[in-house]
Amino acid sequence: MxxxxxxxxxxxxxxxxxxxxxxxxxxxxxxxxxxxxxxxxxxxxxxxxxxxxxxxxxxxxxxxxxxxxxxxxxxxxxxxxxxxxxxxxxxxxxxxxxxxxxxxxxxxxxxxxxxxxxxxxxxxxxxxxxxxxxxxxxxxxxxxxxxxxxxxxxxxxxxxxxxxxxxxxxxxxxxxxxxxxxxxxxxxxxxxxxxxxxxxxxxxxxxxxxxxxxxxxxxxxxxxxxxxxxxxxxxxxxxxxxxxxxWPAIPLPASRKQAVEQFLPYVEAHCAAGAGLQHITRHMLGLFQGLPGARQWRRMLTEQARATGAGPELLLQAMQQVDETEEGACHVHHA
Ligand SMILES: Cc1cc2nc3c(=O)[nH]c(=O)nc-3n(C[C@H](O)[C@H](O)[C@H](O)COP(=O)(O)O)c2cc1C
Structure with missing residues (x-):
């Protein structure tokens, strides 16, 4: 094909x-x-x-x-x-x-x-x-x-x-x-x-x-x-x-956390324009699906993204809750 x-x-x-x-x-x-x-x-x-x-x-x-x-x-x-x-x-x-x-x-x-x-x-x-x-x-x-x-x-x-x-x-x-x-x-x-x-x-x-x-x-x-x-x-x-x-030759974010980091400029621009962070974060809840800490990531975003002044730093804080190195173990666990 x-x-x-x-x-x-x-x-x-x-x-x-x-x-x-x-x-x-x-x-x-x-x-x-x-x-x-x-x-x-x-x-x-x-x-x-x-x-x-x-x-x-x-x-x-x-x-x-x-x-x-x-x-x-x-x-x-x-x-x-x-x-x-x-x-x-x-x-x-x-x-x-x-x-x-x-x-x-x-x-x-x-x-x-x-x-x-x-x-x-x-x-x-x-x-x-x-x-x-x-x-x-x-x-x-x-x-x-x-x-x-x-x-x-x-x-x-x-x-x-x-x-x-x-x-x-x-x-x-x-x-x-x-x-x-x-x-x-x-x-x-x-x-x-x-x-x-x-x-x-x-x-x-x-x-x-x-x-x-x-x-x-x-x-x-x-x-x-x-x-x-x-x-x-x-x-x-x-x-x-x-x-x-x-397309193995095309560069991609190496990890989910790196994907979040690459997306931050977009989030920053949106928030700087006065729009609510939750409009973006509601689409990101599934990013860490299956990893330890994924629930905390979802909870922090859902509970705090609506707060006045919430901005890109919330994403950075929320992703601290996730242990992405555990992916292999978790994958086996779910298999
Ligand atoms: C929340 C939601 C909204 C949808 N809205 C549209 C739509 O606007 N136009 C459309 O053609 N299909 C719509 N669909 C159908 C999807 O495009 C897709 O055909 C369907 O979900 C089957 O694919 P999936 O099993 O990979 O989800 C929607 C599906 C979902 C779950």
Whole structure:
């Protein structure tokens, strides 16, 4: 598999989680990973506070902006409005099952309207200087046969999409909460493999349930790219390990503590601008997962980051609580 493919290692779009601070932090751990924004509703870009919705730190490249929307004209206008921000990719969310999202006609419910999806993607493509990609499920409600999925993906290809991210489970729009929709429908990786065989000219990025190094590396041998969501968020060091496996020549933080140190200038700038430390630290709680002192690290950050005047020094104090040299012992212990 091509190590230079742009989507070799991706971090999933996650509402309320992968905001700009989260992404800036993950960037320190994985300089070449492709990051995705939270879903941004196209209509909001047209009528809302664009700076708040679209601003990001230059270090976040390569960075994809994920849209929620179902109106070709609105999506195209949103792509144009976002162009000044110079994202590296626009992605259309066709996989999110939430009620709120359904009522606005975004996400997985759109997989029931393939012609509409094609119209959206073509309209986005027509105005976008960067690639337009789609994030899908393997099925939605009763629409989940192999033939139906192939037809759907063929339509994506006809619309000009070359890279398709597939969350390898179907979505049940009635009766399951969004959280259950990420856990209950079974993962069917083999169906995504068959898609890749069926459409050799497309690049499929495998998503869903990838949560450890061995498994991720095995999938990297069979797919052009993988996308990690929850595991990357809860155990960000995993991203650093996968990055080391993929691109051994690229320098990375040698330890978790070094990653914190490398991130301090970003934290300092944020706090100097008067913003709350907790907005950043809430995304760093999982960094020392599995190590002695990890609980104290989490507790200090959660309890003290909100205090007036809390700044980067809290991170340095909190990481004193962790013994990173114990990693080997701890790893064996958990195995
Ligand atoms: C808190 C949370 C928010 C999410 N928000 C989005 C979103 O905005 N857009 C989207 O396409 N998927 C969203 N997802 C789904 C993820 O992108 C991903 O497809 C899913 O979590 C499966 O991958 P994982 O098993 O590696 O976490 C969200 C998932 C979580 C846990």
């Amino acid at each position: 091509n190590a230079d493919f742009s989507h070799r290692l991706c971090v999933a779009p996650m509402l309320d989680w992968t905001d700009r601070h989260c992404r800036a932090f993950l960037r320190v751990l994985a300089p070449r990973a492709r990051l995705y924004t939270e879903m941004v509703v196209a209509q909001a870009i047209l009528h809302g506070d664009r700076k708040r919705l679209l601003d990001y730190h230059p270090s976040e490249h390569p960075l994809a902006l994920q849209f929620g929307g179902s109106d070709p004209a609105v999506l195209a206008a949103a792509c144009e409005a976002a162009s000044a921000w110079q994202y590296d990719e626009y992605n259309l969310n066709l996989g999110c099952p939430s009620d709120r999202v359904q009522s606005g006609l975004f996400g997985a419910v759109l997989m029931k309207m393939p012609q509409r999806v094609a119209g959206c993607l073509k309209a986005m493509q027509a105005v976008s200087p960067v690639p337009v990609t789609a994030k899908i499920r393997i099925g939605v409600d009763e629409l989940d046969s192999e033939a139906w999925l192939e037809d759907f993906v063929a339509l994506l290809a006809e619309s000009g999409v070359r890279t398709v991210i597939v969350h390898a489970r179907k979505a049940w729009l009635k009766g399951l909460s969004p959280k259950e929709n990420r856990e209950v429908p079974p993962l069917e990786y083999e169906r995504v493999e068959r898609l890749q065989q069926h459409f050799p000219d497309l690049h499929f990025v495998l998503n869903g349930g990838i949560d450890n190094r061995a498994q991720a590396n095995a999938w990297l041998g069979r797919f052009p790219g993988i996308m990690l969501g929850r595991a990357a968020y809860h155990n960000p060091w995993l991203l650093r390990q996968l990055h080391a496996d993929l």
